Amino acid sequence: MIRVILLLLLFSFLSLFSFSSDLKGFSYKPGRGLKIKFLKTTVGGYITSVYEKSQEYEEFSIDDIAFLIYGKPVNRLRYFLELELDDSYSVVNGNERVKKKIDFERAYIDIETSDALKLRVGRFITPVGLWNPIHINVLKWTTSDPLTATKFFPKFTTGIQLFGELPEGFSYSLFLQKNKGISESYNNFLARKLIGGEVRKEFSDNIKAGLNGGWFEIRVPKEELTFLGLNAIYKIPRIELSAEFMYGVEKEKYIPGNSIWSYRLSYYLQGVYRIVKGNYAVFRYGFFKDKSDRKNYRILTLGWNYRPVYYIALKAEYQFREKKELNKFLASFSWMF
Numbered sequence: 321m322i323r324v325i326l327l328l329l330l331f332s333f334l335s336l337f338s339f340s341s342d343l344k345g346f347s348y349k350p351g352r353g354l355k356i357k358f359l360k361t362t363v364g365g366y367i368t369s370v371y372e373k374s375q376e377y378e379e380f381s382i383d384d385i386a387f388l389i390y391g392k393p394v395n396r397l398r399y400f401l402e403l404e405l406d407d408s409y410s411v412v413n414g415n416e417r418v419k420k421k422i423d424f425e426r427a428y429i430d431i432e433t434s435d436a437l438k439l440r441v442g443r444f445i446t447p448v449g450l451w452n453p454i455h456i457n458v459l460k461w462t463t464s465d466p467l468t469a470t471k472f473f474p475k476f477t478t479g480i481q482l483f484g485e486l487p488e489g490f491s492y493s494l495f496l497q498k499n500k501g502i503s504e505s506y507n508n509f510l511a512r513k514l515i516g517g518e519v520r521k522e523f524s525d526n527i528k529a530g531l532n533g534g535w536f537e538i539r540v541p542k543e544e545l546t547f548l549g550l551n552a553i554y555k556i557p558r559i560e561l562s563a564e565f566m567y568g569v570e571k572e573k574y575i576p577g578n579s580i581w582s583y584r585l586s587y588y589l590q591g592v593y594r595i596v597k598g599n600y601a602v603f604r605y606g607f608f609k610d611k612s613d614r615k616n617y618r619i620l621t622l623g624w625n626y627r628p629v630y631y632i633a634l635k636a637e638y639q640f641r642e643k644k645e646l647n648k649f650l651a652s653f654s655w656m657f
Contacts, residue, residue, distance in 0.1 A: 351631025361391035368654035381410035402426040440481040443502040447493035489522035544571040582612035
């Protein structure tokens with residue numbers, strides 16, 4: 321435990337400094353990684369530690385230790401590789417656990433034919449909604465994610481993606497998977513068939529909105545889910561307001577020849593207010609309903625986010641739920657290097 325803490329403190333200390341050496345072809349900026357100029361490659365990463373406490377559960381974990389390697393070796397071609405130790409060390413209700421498995425978080429190449437048409441091949445973040453594309457903890461407003469980002473589509477896709485920017489402030493993403501996934505056990509759904517997309521519109525510098533939809537087949541348990549979603553974000557000085565709505569139609573195929581239809585839906589409303597420089601108050605109300613499992617969740621989250629610099633974040637939040645015994649406190653410390 322002491323060694324883990326010392327390692328985290330060392331990374332945190334080193335990430336505060338930058339250097340440049342044109343002679344050797346190296347340069348480093350905190351949060352931006354180490355540039356190896358003669359290889360046209362950048363090496364970086366991020367680390368996150370999380371504390372969670374409820375009435376009957378307590379956990380401290382080194383939630384993410386990730387290393388990034390990316391670059392653009394030739395014109396119109398980019399590559400991105402992210403290796404991660406997820407939940408590598410944890411103490412759950414006083415019991416230590418160590419996980420040594422390394423997963424491919426992301427591994428893809430981009431072929432950029434134009435701003436309007438780009439091709440991505442490999443394992444990538446599923447481009448749906450406001451929360452899922454913001455993958456790194458330090459960049460998120462809260463430690464927890466709303467259920468719109470975890471209950472309606474796989475967080476990662478192994479396949480192909482077409483995306484680009486169009487006139488009049490429009491942008492789009494289309495994605496397809498029909499194969500076994502890279503590090504497929506490291507995903508919120510085990511899916512090998514997936515298709516979907518999202519269209520976004522930038523109305524102004526302050527207002528953006530998106531419409532998404534798709535379908536995928538869950539292997540375990542045997543289900544199909546068709547989803548449709550809406551999202552919007554509005555920003556003015558000191559204030560950010562956002563909202564998302566997701567609806568899913570389920571086709572459960574537990575019994576051969578007999579399908580059961582059901583639905584799930586979720587939404588959240590969120591407000592962020594900058595109190596003083598680097599300090600933000602976060603309010604989020606979320607709702608989730610799953611008819612087939614007869615589950616209903618209402619979660620009110622009150623949070624604080626301290627970001628002294630863009631690559632370091634200290635966060636705390638308290639979740640109020642319908643049953644008091646399910647209330648939860650979360651805190652995290654994360655940084656990019």
